[in-house]
Amino acid sequence: MRYCPNCGSPVENSSMFCTTCGTKLDSAPEESVPPAVINKAVAQNSSKPGKKNTTLFIIIGILAAGLIGLGAFYFIQSGNLKTDISNLESDVSALQTDLAAKQANITSLQTQLDNEKATVAGLENDLAEEQANVANLEDQLADTTSQLNLSQVEVTRLESELAASELEVTNLEDELAAAMANVASLESELEDALSQVESLQSQLSAIQAKYPLKDFPSFNALQQWLDDNVQTDTGIYADDYYSMALKMQMLAAEDGYFVSACLVLNDITDDGYYYIYNTALVGNTLYLFSPDDTGLYNLGTWGR
Secondary structure, three states: OEEOOOOOOEEOOOOOEOOOOOOEOOOOOOOOOOHHHHHHHHHHHHHOOOOOHHHHHHHHHHHHHHHHHHHHHHHHHHHHHHHHHHHHHHHHHHHHHHHHHHHHHHHHHHHHHHHHHHHHHHHHHHHHHHHHHHHHHHHHHHHHHHHHHHHHHHHHHHHHHHHHHHHHHHHHHHHHHHHHHHHHHHHHHHHHHHHHHHHHHHHHHHHHHHOOOEOEOOHHHHHHHHHHHOOOOOOOOHHHHHHHHHHHHHHHHHOOEOEEEEEEEOOOOOOOOEEEEEEEEEOOEEEEEOOOOOOOEEEEEOOO
C-alpha cells in the first residue's frame, strides 16, 4: 500500500493514477505514511510538547479508526475505480494510438502541404512570368493600337485621296467619252474628207491627164469639136456672150484643149463695140469663132 503525494489517499502499488484525485503516480511504489497524518502529528507535537502520551495514543487511535474507515471505503470503491482506471488506461492507449496515427497523418499532410507549397511556389513563379508576359503583351497591344490608329488615319487620308481620284477618273472618263465622241465625229469627218480627197485626186488625175492643155491637132479636129459644143441658147447681151465664151473655154479644158475667151474690136462695122469670141490654135494658125456659131475664121499664122 502507498499514498497519493497530492491528496494523501491510499492507492494500490500497481496503480498508475490516484483513484481520488487522478494524479499520475510513480512507477516504483514505496510504503509511505499519509502526508497529512504525518504533518498533523508533527504539528501537534511541536505545539504541545508538554502533553502526556495519552493524548498521542488517542490521536493514533483516531487515525487508526480513520484508516480503517478509509480502507473500508477504499475496498468498496476500489472495484469501480479499478474498472474506471482500466477503462481510462484503455482509452489513453487508444488515444495514444489514435494520436500516433493522427501524428503520422499530420506528417503525411505536412509533406503534402510542403509539396503543395512547392507547387504553389512554382505556380506563383509561373504566374509572375505570365503576368510579365501579359504586361509585355499589353505594351505590345498599346504599340499596336497606336500604330493601328496611325494606320486608320492614313487609311482615312488614302480613302479621301481615292475618292478624289475616283472623282477625277469620273471626270476624265466623261472627258474621254466626249473626246471619243469627238474622235468618232472627226473620224467621220476624216472619212468624208478622205472620200473628198479621193474624189479630188480622181479629178486631179483626170485634170493632170489633160494638162498641160494642148492645141488642136488639125482643122478638122477643131471643127468637129466646135460642132459638138457650140452654144445655141445664147442671149442678146454681152454678159450672155461672155458667159458662153467662158463655158466654151471650160469645155475645151475638160477635153484637154486650149481655147481662150477674148474681146475683139469689130473693125468691119466700125461701131466701136467689142465682141466676145473664142480662139484656138491649129499648129501656128489662129482661128476665131463665136460660141454660138460653128463658123471658123482664120486669123493668120500667129503662133503661141
